[in-house]
Amino acid sequence: MTRTLTEEQLIATVTRLTSTRLTEYLAAEIVIPEQTEQGLVYHTLDVARLELACELHDQYEMEPDALSMMISLIDQMHGLRAELREVLNAVETQPEPVRQTLIEVIGTARFGRK
Numbered sequence: 001m002t003r004t005l006t007e008e009q010l011i012a013t014v015t016r017l018t019s020t021r022l023t024e025y026l027a028a029e030i031v032i033p034e035q036t037e038q039g040l041v042y043h044t045l046d047v048a049r050l051e052l053a054c055e056l057h058d059q060y061e062m063e064p065d066a067l068s069m070m071i072s073l074i075d076q077m078h079g080l081r082a083e084l085r086e087v088l089n090a091v092e093t094q095p096e097p098v099r100q101t102l103i104e105v106i107g108t109a110r111f112g113r114k
Helices: 007-013 019-027 044-060 064-092 096-111
Strands: 034-036 039-041
Touching (some): 007 019, 007 044, 019 044
């Protein structure tokens, strides 16, 4: 079961987050709360995204739209890492000759080695 937070709980959890800042981050779609019968709720992932957004905002004075773009790029990077992990796991299950062929092909494509 996923724990959800109300806006008040979220602001209490993310210490650098204020109501005004949350409003700006919502407008920039840094987080998109879930609408439930009880109202808007936030998830654990939202807490992590908002902690990162607040840190980047404070440290680098990034505006909400720039933060949104940066966090989107970070999301894409995490997605690519997960996909790469899956490919590496699939390669690992292959017989040794297949793995060696893949290593050679990837080495040539990446580094121009022959």
